[in-house]
Amino acid sequence: MLKDNLDEILSKVEKPARYTGGEWNSVIKQRDEVNVRFAFCFPDTYEIGMSHLGIKILYHAVNEVPGYCCERAFAPWIDMEEQMRKNNIPLYTLESKDLVRNFDFVGFTLQYEMSYTNILNMLDLSDIPIMAEERDDSMPIICAGGPCACNPEPLADFIDLFMIGDGEEHIIEIMDLYNEMKKNGTYSKKEYLLRASGIEGVYVPSLYETGYKEDGTIAYFRPKAEGVPEKIKRRVILDLDSAFYPEKPIVPFTEVVHDRITLELFRGCMRGCRFCQAGIIYRPVRWKSMDKLVEKAVNLVKNTGYDEISLMSLSSCDYPELGPLADKLMDKLEEKKVNLALPSLRLDSFTLDLLNKTSKVRKSGLTFAPEAGTQRLRDIINKGITEEDLYKAVYLAFDGGYNRVKLYFMLGLPRETDEDVEGIAKLAEGVVEEYFKVPKEKRNKGLTVTVSTSTFVPKPFTPFQWEAQDTLDKIAEKQRFLKSIMPKKVTYNYHESKLSVLEAVISRGDRRVGKAIKYAFEKGCKFDSWGDFFSYEKWLEAFKEAEIDISFYANRKRDFDEILPWDHIDMGVTKEFLIKECERAYRGEVTPNCAVKCQNCGMASYKGGICVEKRKD
Amino acid sequence: MKSVRIKYSKEEQVKYVSHLDTLKTFTRAARRAELPLKYSKGFNPHPHMVFGLPSSVGMISVCEYADIDFEDGVNCADIMDKMNEALPEGFNIVECSERPEKSNIMAEVAACEYVIYVKTRKSVMDLMDDISHFISRQEIYVTKKNKRGEKEIDIKSMINFISVGEDSMGTYLISKTAAGNEKNLKPELLIDAINKYEDTDIEIRQIIRTEVFLK
Ligand code: SF4
Numbered sequence: 001m002l003k004d005n006l007d008e009i010l011s012k013v014e015k016p017a018r019y020t021g022g023e024w025n026s027v028i029k030q031r032d033e034v035n036v037r038f039a040f041c042f043p044d045t046y047e048i049g050m051s052h053l054g055i056k057i058l059y060h061a062v063n064e065v066p067g068y069c070c071e072r073a074f075a076p077w078i079d080m081e082e083q084m085r086k087n088n089i090p091l092y093t094l095e096s097k098d099l100v101r102n103f104d105f106v107g108f109t110l111q112y113e114m115s116y117t118n119i120l121n122m123l124d125l126s127d128i129p130i131m132a133e134e135r136d137d138s139m140p141i142i143c144a145g146g147p148c149a150c151n152p153e154p155l156a157d158f159i160d161l162f163m164i165g166d167g168e169e170h171i172i173e174i175m176d177l178y179n180e181m182k183k184n185g186t187y188s189k190k191e192y193l194l195r196a197s198g199i200e201g202v203y204v205p206s207l208y209e210t211g212y213k214e215d216g217t218i219a220y221f222r223p224k225a226e227g228v229p230e231k232i233k234r235r236v237i238l239d240l241d242s243a244f245y246p247e248k249p250i251v252p253f254t255e256v257v258h259d260r261i262t263l264e265l266f267r268g269c270m271r272g273c274r275f276c277q278a279g280i281i282y283r284p285v286r287w288k289s290m291d292k293l294v295e296k297a298v299n300l301v302k303n304t305g306y307d308e309i310s311l312m313s314l315s316s317c318d319y320p321e322l323g324p325l326a327d328k329l330m331d332k333l334e335e336k337k338v339n340l341a342l343p344s345l346r347l348d349s350f351t352l353d354l355l356n357k358t359s360k361v362r363k364s365g366l367t368f369a370p371e372a373g374t375q376r377l378r379d380i381i382n383k384g385i386t387e388e389d390l391y392k393a394v395y396l397a398f399d400g401g402y403n404r405v406k407l408y409f410m411l412g413l414p415r416e417t418d419e420d421v422e423g424i425a426k427l428a429e430g431v432v433e434e435y436f437k438v439p440k441e442k443r444n445k446g447l448t449v450t451v452s453t454s455t456f457v458p459k460p461f462t463p464f465q466w467e468a469q470d471t472l473d474k475i476a477e478k479q480r481f482l483k484s485i486m487p488k489k490v491t492y493n494y495h496e497s498k499l500s501v502l503e504a505v506i507s508r509g510d511r512r513v514g515k516a517i518k519y520a521f522e523k524g525c526k527f528d529s530w531g532d533f534f535s536y537e538k539w540l541e542a543f544k545e546a547e548i549d550i551s552f553y554a555n556r557k558r559d560f561d562e563i564l565p566w567d568h569i570d571m572g573v574t575k576e577f578l579i580k581e582c583e584r585a586y587r588g589e590v591t592p593n594c595a596v597k598c599q600n601c602g603m604a605s606y607k608g609g610i611c612v613e614k615r616k617d
Numbered sequence: 618m619k620s621v622r623i624k625y626s627k628e629e630q631v632k633y634v635s636h637l638d639t640l641k642t643f644t645r646a647a648r649r650a651e652l653p654l655k656y657s658k659g660f661n662p663h664p665h666m667v668f669g670l671p672s673s674v675g676m677i678s679v680c681e682y683a684d685i686d687f688e689d690g691v692n693c694a695d696i697m698d699k700m701n702e703a704l705p706e707g708f709n710i711v712e713c714s715e716r717p718e719k720s721n722i723m724a725e726v727a728a729c730e731y732v733i734y735v736k737t738r739k740s741v742m743d744l745m746d747d748i749s750h751f752i753s754r755q756e757i758y759v760t761k762k763n764k765r766g767e768k769e770i771d772i773k774s775m776i777n778f779i780s781v782g783e784d785s786m787g788t789y790l791i792s793k794t795a796a797g798n799e800k801n802l803k804p805e806l807l808i809d810a811i812n813k814y815e816d817t818d819i820e821i822r823q824i825i826r827t828e829v830f831l832k
Contacts, residue, residue: 007823011675016633024645024705251645253631253638253705305645305703336648337656 006097009083017254018046019080021072021094024251025303027063028095034069035182036175038062039093039103039140043118044111044527046074050250051258053312054109054146054167060246061168068175071095071103075118075527076125084125091126100126104178106140107171108159110148113506114499114529116155119144120521123158130518132160132206137189143174149203150234150281151460151566154509154517156205160193164201164569165235166267168244173199197228201235203569204228210511216552218510218563231570234281238608240267241292247299251306260308260341261300263293265325269314270594270610273371274382274585275413277459278314280578281571283601284609285594290321294328301338309333310341317342318595365404365448366397372413373423379588380415382581390427395434403444405431411478411494412456412470414585421478424451428490451486452493453479455500459507460566461573463581466558469504471551472497498536499529504554505543510565513553515546574602618655619687621696622722624712626679627672631707636671642705643683650699653688669722670729670796670829673803678826682722722831726797728777730828731804733790736820741788745781747815748790752779759810772810775802787822796829 010016040059042049049055055072062070071093076084084090091100100106106128108119123130128139135142144155145163152162163170177196181187197204207228210221223230237243245264252259268285269278297309309329311319319325329340370385372378378385394405409424428451435447455475458467470478475497486492506513519542527533543550558564560579567575577599584591591599594610604611627639634642644664647654656662665686672678687696697713704710737744751757757773777793794802804824811817 010633016674017635017638020630020633022630022705022707024642024649253634253642255638302649302651305648307648337662 005087005089006092009080009087009089012083013080014077015254018074019076019094021097023253024305025248026072026095026250027060027069029063029069031096033067035067036069036105036179037103038068038070038105038107038171038175039073039100040070041073041091041100041106041108041119041122042075043108043115043122044075044529045077046252047254047256049074050252050256052109052111053262053264054111056246056249056262057244058107058167058171059250060248061244062171062175064244065172065175067179068172069095071098073100073122075122078527078533081121081125091122101128101140103140104182105175106142108142108144108146110144110146110155112529113148113154113503116506116517117521117525117528119155120158120518121526124521130158130521132158135160135189137187139189141178141189141192145170147278147281148507150277150569150571151507151509152203152205152569153511153565154506154513156511157514157518159205160189161196162203162205162232163235164203164232164571166237166243167235169237170199170201170235174202194225194228200233203232205511208568212512216549217558218565221563221565221568231568233570234572236284236572236606236608237267238286238606240264240286240288245296247296248303249300251304258310259306260310261297261304261306262310262312263297263300264288265293265311265313265316265319265322267313268609270318271315271384272382272581272591272593272599274380274463274581275371275410275456275459277462280461280573280601282314283573283594284603284606284611285318286609287319290325290328293325294332297329298332301333301336307337308339308341365406366394366402367406367408368393369408370427371408371410372416373409373420373425373427376588377413377416377420377423379590380585381413382585382591384590384593387427387430391430391434394431395437398435398438398443398447401442401444403435403446404448404450406450406452407431409451409453410456411453411482412475412497414456414464414467416478418481421482422485424453424482425485425487425490429487432487432489447489448491449489450491450493453482454495455497457500457504457507460564461571461578463578463585465508465564465578466560466562466582468557469501469554471555472501475500499534501550501554502528502536502539505548505550508553508565512546513548516542516548519545572603572606577601618718619689619691620716620718620720621685621687621693621713622716622720623683623685623697623700623710625681625683625708625710627677627681628707628709629677631705632677633674634707635674636668639671639708640666640668642708643685643700646700646703646705646708647685650703652691652696652699655686655688667722670726670801672826676824676826680826680829682726682829682831684716684720684722724798725831726829727795727832728793728830729796729826730791730793730830732825732827733792733804733808734786734822734825735788735790735808736822737788737818739817741781741783744788744817744819747817748779748781748811751811751815752776754814757810757814759806759813761806772802772806775800776807779807790819791827793828793830797832 059070062068073091073093120130129135141160143161144159145167149162193204196202197207207224209224211219213219266287268282270285273279371383431449458464479494483492520539523538525538654664656664667684669682693713697710700710756771758769758771760767761770775795779792782789808819812819
């Protein structure tokens with residue numbers, strides 16, 4: 001039935017191969033061999049979703065288990081959605097083409113706040129009520145995980161169960177409990193959620209209640225029932241070498257954003273940049289061993305046929321044996337014509353040697369992220385890069401034949417002054433000068449230096465979680481100023497920061513913000529992070545109707561003792577540490593990274609990763 | 618070097634895979650099969666793979682051709698077996714034979730045969746009459762669009778035959794039309810032409826390419 005209808009609409013939409021599955025290494029299990037079915041939903045397009053490492057890991061982790069299956073669904077593009085709605089075709093999974101609402105679990109990954117309207121849209125497309133309280137026992141359990149789940153509150157009305165932290169073991173446990181309860185006939189949604197809340201790292205929002213003070217801040221937040229944990233402790237997998245990592249990932253037919261092998265070198269980041277959420281919520285750094293990585297890489301090449309491996313981590317150059325690893329990989333894979341790609345270069349561990357190894361053929365552009373224009377501000381945000389680092393790095397790059405450099409900065413960082421904004425232009429100027437220092441015969445013609453600024457968004461679980469975001473006008477003013485002083489040879493890119501404002505409201509939002517997300521969805525907001533569809537006006541209306549004051553969430557500086565909406569989530573890093581870091585920031589004090597000196601951030605209680613490593617001194 | 622020509626089918630499951638993606642799929646399959654693809658020399662080495670008149674997105678085909686070059690040391694039976702194991706379901710190589718190094722499948726295609734399942738309110742008998750009326754015309758002009766714009770062309774000489782039939786899946790036409798670099802008549806355009814000249818309302822449900830004729 002579905003198949004016939006599908007065929008008719010697929011011939012009318014763009015890139016239909018996104019909606020048909022059947023890719024190499026995708027897993028199709030027979031209906032009668034599975035007891036529990038999980039529909040993994042990615043709230044963005046196929047191209048973006050299939051580029052994402054998390055989905056690959058969890059998809060195969062579940063499918064490894066006999067009796068369980070994981071299938072995929074992505075947000076259909078506008079033309080496909082239109083056809084689906086017109087022809088009454090609900091959202092289905094790519095594997096079995098069964099309807100998402102027939103699954104036991106529907107899981108969303110929360111990678112960025114601006115995908116939240118897509119989540120509601122996908123539920124709606126599945127014929128599943130978006131409000132958790134309107135879903136009865138016949139409906140799937142709707143769950144969510146991923147980095148944005150560290151503040152789950154804006155989605156509390158819609159999601160039954162959140163998974164906090166590393167998911168590869170966690171997801172199996174929540175399926176186990178379900179399986180058990182279904183088997184012995186004790187399953188009801190209510191009973192299941194109650195028992196699931198006892199699994200470490202599970203947060204069931206409906207089991208908690210909250211109230212607000214007159215000034216709008218949170219008065220209390222507490223479990224409604226006894227036995228429901230007050231704090232939800234994040235799950236951490238300490239030994240990544242023995243953790244599941246798929247060796248047979250799906251190879252899409254159609255081009256996706258990252259169409260290559262992703263080799264995860266380690267999880268976590270030891271740098272401690274104070275604006276960076278990932279740098280906190282994935283602590284501690286947990287390395288994978290070189291031998292295991294090489295072994296995995298060889299198998300991955302064999303099982304996928306890809307000709308490129310990207311070494312992926314938050315800051316890949318921190319991998320202690322990166323040079324030897326690159327050598328070994330090239331050694332094993334060169335004759336197979338496999339390229340290495342290093343996506344996240346850091347200035348201070350940048351060597352030309354490594355660059356030459358990883359990009360034998362392509363001398364494409366290089367990207368650096370000093371983030372702030374002056375040393376003073378870089379110290380405040382704890383970005384341990386000096387001007388000399390940058391200049392030395394770009395000189396080497398230009399000397400090595402590169403001629404395109406991109407520089408990333410943030411505007412609106414805490415304590416930013418005009419001088420810091422000016423500093424961005426000066427730094428860019430300096431980079432141009434380095435180019436002309438390279439002897440003419442050595443440098444490649446056609447220099448392009450691009451400066452991009454984004455707008456700072458204060459995020460939960462960072463030392464800046466209490467900070468105010470600059471207002472739209474203020475940011476616009478800074479952008480105009482920077483544009484006016486940018487050297488002629490430099491291209492300056494910036495975006496309107498309306499999206500960043502919404503991000504700020506939602507990322508630090510409480511339960512009340514959910515209403516605005518619902519209204520925005522009802523007004524037709526979706527694919528908000530795709531410029532072409534973003535409607536700030538609709539969002540403003542939604543906030544107004546939900547009686548949400550944007551500035552309360554985005555532009556208000558919080559006190560350290562305010563109850564924050566995410567205080568019941570325990571990511572492992574203590575509030576004391578974040579406060580200490582915030583105060584150090586104000587004093588412009590740099591904090592050394594985990595490899596140099598442990599800062600007792602709280603993660604050591606997990607007893608693993610870099611926290612238990614011997615330090616050199 | 619081992620230059621081969623393969624004949625393969627592209628079935629229901631993969632009919633939406635585009636030409637470019639098919640090429641990628643075959644390259645990756647060969648790499649998974651650890652067959653020694655012959656790579657070009659130079660800056661950005663790529664395998665030598667030419668697909669002859671690839672069917673369009675949505676079409677099912679039991680007859681597709683591709684020319685691929687391998688390094689020495691592999692034989693055709695091996696290539697066929699290993700590739701089939703490494704290709705996603707829906708792609709299936711049915712023939713593999715050596716070809717002269719310089720030959721190029723693109724230049725050799727002469728005609729194609731299609732089975733076109735259609736939706737129409739006409740009975741098979743009526744449709745047969747319409748079609749024979751259509752074929753007996755002296756000239757059949759259609760508008761062909763290409764990058765440079767639109768052009769009126771006479772497709773009469775490109776039509777080899779058309780017949781009408783019916784089976785459990787419904788009414789179908791079978792057509793043999795010119796194909797290749799010089800003259801190429803796509804089945805979609807043929808149906809447009811029939812609808813333009815005759816009193817028919819034929820809608821295409823599914824096109825299946827059943828044969829490619831080489832020169
Ligand atoms: S406990 Fe120390 S070593 Fe571990 S993550 Fe925190 S600061 Fe780094």
